[in-house]
Amino acid sequence: MKVTVIGAGPAGSTAAFYLAKAGCDVDLVDRVDFPREKACAGGLFNPLLFEKEFPHIGPFEGKDLYRIRFSYGPYSFRHETEKPLLRTVMRKEFDLFLLKRARDAGAMFRVGTPSPGSGCVIRATGVRPPAGYRKAGVCMEYDFPVERDIDTIHVHYGFSGIKGYCWLYPKHGYANVGVGAYLPRKDIRDVFLRYIEHLETEGIALEKSQRHRAKIIPFSPVKRPYDGNGVHIGDAAGFVRPGTGEGIYFAMCSGKIAARMVAEHRDAKWYRKECDRTFGRYLKSAVASLPPVLCNRVLEKSVRIGSKDPEFGKRMAEDFFRLGYHSLTGRFLTGLFR
Numbered sequence: 001m002k003v004t005v006i007g008a009g010p011a012g013s014t015a016a017f018y019l020a021k022a023g024c025d026v027d028l029v030d031r032v033d034f035p036r037e038k039a040c041a042g043g044l045f046n047p048l049l050f051e052k053e054f055p056h057i058g059p060f061e062g063k064d065l066y067r068i069r070f071s072y073g074p075y076s077f078r079h080e081t082e083k084p085l086l087r088t089v090m091r092k093e094f095d096l097f098l099l100k101r102a103r104d105a106g107a108m109f110r111v112g113t114p115s116p117g118s119g120c121v122i123r124a125t126g127v128r129p130p131a132g133y134r135k136a137g138v139c140m141e142y143d144f145p146v147e148r149d150i151d152t153i154h155v156h157y158g159f160s161g162i163k164g165y166c167w168l169y170p171k172h173g174y175a176n177v178g179v180g181a182y183l184p185r186k187d188i189r190d191v192f193l194r195y196i197e198h199l200e201t202e203g204i205a206l207e208k209s210q211r212h213r214a215k216i217i218p219f220s221p222v223k224r225p226y227d228g229n230g231v232h233i234g235d236a237a238g239f240v241r242p243g244t245g246e247g248i249y250f251a252m253c254s255g256k257i258a259a260r261m262v263a264e265h266r267d268a269k270w271y272r273k274e275c276d277r278t279f280g281r282y283l284k285s286a287v288a289s290l291p292p293v294l295c296n297r298v299l300e301k302s303v304r305i306g307s308k309d310p311e312f313g314k315r316m317a318e319d320f321f322r323l324g325y326h327s328l329t330g331r332f333l334t335g336l337f338r
Contacts, residue, residue: 001262
């Protein structure tokens with residue numbers, strides 16, 4: 001069977017890899033050649049699960065991180081785990097690696113546009129305009145070179161009043177610094193620059209630079225991630241987790257599921273249901289659905305409790321990085337308002 005995959009990022013290259021392994025004739029098309037830059041923090045949440053779910057990425061190396069610091073205003077706490085919370089990668093290198101794995105499996109890659117009459121089409125075409133999603137956000141980030149080793153993830157909620165968070169993700173020789181917030185937000189660049197200045201007060205000095213990368217982030221899956229002759233995967237389908245902005249894992253999962261749909265001769269409705277069954281619960285967030293003021297109150301309370309209750313802090317870290325799933329019910333919700 002001939003299949004066209006449009007877009008060779010993590011979602012598209014993963015779909016192409018599994019389609020080629022299943023014996024399909026895969027035409028993998030992208031507008032630009034690789035390697036290319038991508039606005040993304042480059043974090044693989046719960047890297048051990050990544051290795052289990054996608055064995056073909058095993059050879060790729062990144063920086064595994066076991067420590068995190070959550071902050072909100074004057075409140076903060078740290079948590080350390082035995083299993084890695086996060087593996088950081090350079091997206092330029094990671095995406096090229098995934099593309100090479102797809103080509104090694106038999107997919108044919110080319111730069112250009114899809115051919116007419118492409119047969120079954122899988123669209124990994126990236127983010128649509130914000131109007132295409134019920135909720136959307138914006139992120140701005142950059143990989144800054146650092147001279148000293150940093151071993152702690154920083155997540156700073158509500159910085160400068162945003163509904164979102166600022167972050168620092170350490171990498172080998174770099175620190176990815178960024179801000180993500182719900183739209184509308186017109187001062188995202190100012191918040192980004194203020195956070196860089198704030199890190200300097202924390203003893204983390206970064207080069208004074210105006211460089212940055214920015215993108216829109218979908219925070220709600222589209223109602224119908226399919227059309228007449230194919231399906232949408234990754235950002236094109238809105239598969240990003242509200243509250244954290246994580247998208248790589250869900251992009252690759254949806255690519256793998258789309259490949260199964262084609263190889264097993266299933267329909268697009270099965271694809272949508274399988275995506276929901278596999279990772280749908282992570283795309284729902286009780287906190288993220290709150291108005292900005294209430295959302296930030298909950299996050300402030302969470303960090304305050306975490307600074308006093310190590311078990312609560314552990315649950316926050318596990319939920320953030322998907323080492324465990326703790327919805328805002330039961331003991332977790334009781335802890336917020338006790």
